[in-house]
Amino acid sequence: MSEQGMVHAAEYVRRADALQTMALAAVPANVLEALRVAKRLWVVPHERPDADALGAALGLKSILGQFGAEVAVISADAPPAVYDVIPTIGDVSLEAPSWSPDAIVLVDCADPKRAGRIGDLINALPASTPRILIDHHVSNDSTWPLAWVDARAAATCEMVSLIALALKADLSADQGRLATTLAAGVIMDTATFQHGNTTPRTLEVGGLLLAAGAPISEISRKIYRSKPLAQVQLHARVLASLKSTDGGRTVFATMMLADLTETGATLEMSEGIVDALAQVSEADVAIFFKEDGPTTARISVRTKGEGPDATAVVGSFGGGGHARAAGATIERPVNEAATLVLARVTELRAHAVAG
Ligand SMILES: [Mn+2]
Incomplete structure (x- = not known):
């Protein structure tokens, strides 16, 4: 086995001990207690899950x-093949189990609506079932x-790692x-x-x-530097098809x-295109x-430097996300949606100038 991907036991224990106090201060006590007492969860x-939602x-x-x-672990959608990098990916179910839970946990999103058809199942559970939410948006x-x-x-998985520390679970297990x-x-979210x-x-x-045995370099290569x-x-x-507006910004x-049909690609293979657009050095909105x-x-919107807040760009279309990365679904033909969104960006730039 390579150096990467080995459990460095002494190093792991030293680091876990050093971070424990910080983890206990970070995780709300009521959330920790709810996770501790639940026996069937x-x-x-969120729907169309990414590596952070699945990993968490x-x-x-x-x-x-x-x-x-x-x-x-119940997902509305099957995980994309690229996330086979997650060794436990086979544990994802697309249907609810026959048993009802004594707690549910929603990860990497704000609302059961973002969990698609599984969100409907959550909403149908008795109001007395504790609902726990862990998210970084x-x-x-x-x-x-x-x-x-x-x-x-940076990631819901960062938060779940702290939960593991606070519970004194062994992150080097398995x-x-x-x-x-x-x-x-x-790695996905950063x-x-x-x-x-x-x-x-x-x-x-x-x-x-x-130190707990995650092969960081190999995971990164599989997620970011390997494509069919x-x-x-x-x-x-x-x-x-790249174009520019706002004077190239x-x-x-x-x-x-x-x-998709003409290249034989799947929808999930469009992952990464927005990041390639965001590489244009003259632009601050992609x-x-x-x-x-x-x-x-x-x-999908990416912003940098003086560019407007990405959540402001998508907010008027019902979307959300982070200041530098956000997304939305718009019920319009794509060319009409593009006209509206580009006009919104131009408007936000004008407001920024006006102060
Ligand atoms: Mn995330």
Whole structure:
């Protein structure tokens, strides 16, 4: 085995001990207690789950399982193939189990609505079933009493790692499979510790997970630097449609459904296109428009430098996210949606100038 992916037992124990006090201060006591007492839990990521939502849900299953809890991870949508990098991905169910839970946990989102059809199942549970929420999105405005929302956390998996420490669970369990599961989410949401959301705490959690057996470099390569041919062809085709506006400060590209059929790519293979757009050094706003049917468009926004807040761009269309990365679904033909969103960006720039 390579140096990466080995459990460094002494190093892990030293780091876990050093971070325990900080973890206990970070996790709200009521959330920790609710997780401690529940014996049968449903843990639910948002629909179309990414590595952070999946890693957080699967990590919780493994952590609470160490204390004897039965945990079902239930997702509205099947995980994309790229997330096979998560060694416990096979534990995701697409249907609720036959048993009813004594607590449910929603991860990496604010509202059962974001969990699609599983959210409907959550809403149908008795009101007395404790509902726990763990999320790091700044747009989270949940009113659930058992909510831990930490917008300074780079990833929900960073928060779940702290929960593990606070519960004194063993993050190095299962030959590093738990650590790998959580590291996948941190790597996803920080682009391998590159985004501005990376804090000293994120790196400390990263160091802890590395010592606990997560092969950081290998996970990063699989998520970010490995693509099927059809995906590279899709990216080439969509990036060829790149245009700019606002004097070059806004760049955008549009993916039509025909781009998928003509390259043989799947929708999930469009992952990463917005990040390629965001590489344009002259621009501070990058927008990726996706046709998702004749009257539905999905948009992803990235901003940097003096560019407007991404949540302000998508907020008027019912979307949400972070200041530098946000998204929305707009019930309009994609070209109409593009016109509206680009006008909104121009308007936000004008407001910024006006003060
Ligand atoms: Mn996340």
